[in-house]
Amino acid sequence: MDEELAIKVEHVSKKYCKSIKRSMWYGIKDITRNIVGLGSHSEKLRKDEFWAVNDVSFEVKKGEILGIIGPNGSGKTTLLKLLNGIFWPDKGKITIKGKVGALIEVGAGFHPMLTGRQNVYINGAILGMNKKEIDEKFDSIIKFADIGDFIDVPVKYYSSGMFIRLGFAVAVHRDPDILLVDEVLAVGDRNFQIKCFRKMHELKKTQDMSIVIVSHNEYVMREYCKTCIVLNKGKNIFYGESEAAISFYINNIVKEREIREQNKEAIHNKEIIKEISFIDSLGNIVQTIPTGEKLIIEFDYETKEKIRSPIFGISFYDYQGLFTGFWNSYENIKLPDIINKGKIRVTINNFDLPVGSYRYAVVVCEEEESNVLEWRDFEEKLIVERPQNTRGLLKLKQTWEVIK
C-alpha cells in the first residue's frame, strides 16, 4: 500500500439478512463452509439478504480527516464497523496501517458494581491498552474526566454525564493511529465537547492521526473534514471536497423537514406568490450566495382580488430547522395596494446569514402583520457559501483605524 495512506477501502460490500431466522440458518451454513475450508460465496445475495454497503471505495491519507455523511440507514455505521474490524466485508478489501481506536461505545465493559478506578482499567484493556500504558496515563485520564472523588465510588452511582466523561476520557487517551468517531460527540455538555475536540486536535497534531467521522452535523463536517463521502442506501454517491459533498447531500438527499410554523392560525393561504428569485450583485439569478454579499430577492405575485397595503416577508431556516433570518417590508416601507400580476423586490446590501444551507418561507399579509393571507414553505434551498479567505461563518463588514 502507498506509503502515505492510512486506510484503503477497495470496492467493499457488506450484506445483511432481513429475516432473523434465515439469518441464523445462513450463519450456520457459513460457519460450516468455513470450517471445511470452503469459501462462503459471499458475493451472492441469498433470499432476504440485501447490501447494506455496496461497492464503496475511498482512501484516507495519514493525518487526514474524512467525513461520512448520509441519511439514516445508508450504511454509515456498518462501514465504520468494517473499518473497525468488527466483521469482514463480503466483497472487496480493506487495508489499514496502524492501530485503530474508536470513539463509538463510551464506557465499554463498565460494570456498575465496580468503582470508576477499576472500570478505567477494564475499559482501557478492552480498548486495547496494556497495564503499563494505563498506569502512565491514569492521572491524565482522571483529570480529563473531571469527576473528582467519585473515582472510587461504584459506577452505578454516577450521573449519566459522569459516566460518559469517564468513558470518553479513557477512549481519548488511547492514542491510536486512526480514530473512528460515530456521532458520539453529540453527548456531554458543551465544556466537555470542547475538551474532546481540543484533545482530538492535539492528538492529530502531535501524532499525525487520521480520523474518520460519521455525522449528520453540517457544521462539524465543514469545520473538521477536508474530504467527505456521501452514502445513500449503501452506495458511495459522492467523494470529494467537504463543501461540495455537503451541498450535494443537501440538494439531492435530504428529505424535507417540517419547518416550525409560527402563525399557523388565521392563515387563509391564498396562492399569491408565484415565484421567488434570488439575484446577485451582477444581476444573475442564483441559488448560492456568499455570506455578506449583496442579495436581491424578488417576489413574483398574482392576485385577482385587491390587497390593501400588502406586507411581504421572507424567513430563512437552517439545516436543523432553526429560524435564522427574517426580512419584511413592514418595518421599512408602506407598500401601495396591489392587484393582478407584479413584482416586489428587496435589496439586502449585506446578506449576513452564516454559511450553510437554508430553506425559506414567504408570507404575505394585508395591512397588518397579524392578518396573514398566505404562508408558504418552499422546497428549494438557498445556499450561503463561505467566500475566499474568510474564517468562521460570517464575513462582517469592518473598518479599522488608528485612533491615537
Next chain:
Amino acid sequence: MTENLTIYEPDNALKKGYLNIFKEIGRDLKNNRWLTWQLFKRDFLAAYKQSFIGILWAFIIPLVSVGTFIILKQSGVFDYGSIAVAYPIYAVLGMAFWSLFSTGLIGCSNSLVRAGPTIVKINFSKKSLVIASIGQSLVSFLIQFILLCILFVIYGFIPNIAILLIIPLIIPILLLTLGLGFLVSILNGIIRDAGNLLSVLITFLMFLTPVLYEIPNVGILLQISMYNPVYYLISAPRELILSGTMSNWIGFMISSILSVVIFIFCLILFHLTETRVTERI
C-alpha cells in the same frame, strides 16, 4: 508508529493458510493475557460484591447436591454402589470435577451473548471473553477442593500422594470444557436455542454420568459410560486420589487426547468464525 498492516477480506482467516492461522491464534492469546485477567476479575468482583454470602455459595451448592443424594440412599430410592470411602468425600470430589465441566461450559456458552452490545461496537479479543468465563468455574473448583480437604480432616481420611498432582489432573477436563465452550459460545451467539439445549443436556448428563455413583456392572448405562470421555476424566483422577490406582488409565489417556484434539479444533473453529457472531448478535 508501527508498520502493522491489517487486511480485511471476505473469508478473511481462510485466505491466510493454516500456518498463519496458528500464528495468529498464538499471538492473539499471548497479547491478550492481561485483558483476559481483567475480564475475569471484573466478573468475579461484580458477582461477589452483589451477594451477601459471596464466596460461600461455592461451598453450599455441592453440599446440597451431596446431601440430597445421601437422603435418597437412606430412603432406599437410590443406590450408589459399593464405595470404599465415605460417601461425602467420594461425592464432593466427583462434583468438583463435574461442576468445573458443567458450569464452565454453561458460562462459556453465555460469554459472547452477555457481551453482545460491546462486541458489536469495539473490536477486542473474543477468545478472552470465553477464557475469562472459565475463570469463575475454576474458582468454584478451588473452593470445593478446600471443602474436600475439610472433609478429609473430618473423616480422618488420608488421600493418596497423587493429590499433589491435582493440577495436571484437571487439565484434560479443563481443555475439554474450554474446547466445547468455544464451540457452544459461537453456536449460542447465532441461535439462542443452543444455550437452552445445553442447559437441558447438562442436567441430563449429570444424572447419566457416574459421578455421584459407581458405574454399574450391566445395562445401557454401562455401555454409554464406557464411551463417555467425561466419565473417565472425572472418575480416573478421583480413583487415583482416593486409592492410588487408576483402573481405567487407558480410557483416561484416550479421553485426554480426545480433549486436546477437541480443544485445538474448536479453537481454530472459533478463530475462523467469530465474526459471524458479531454480524448477528
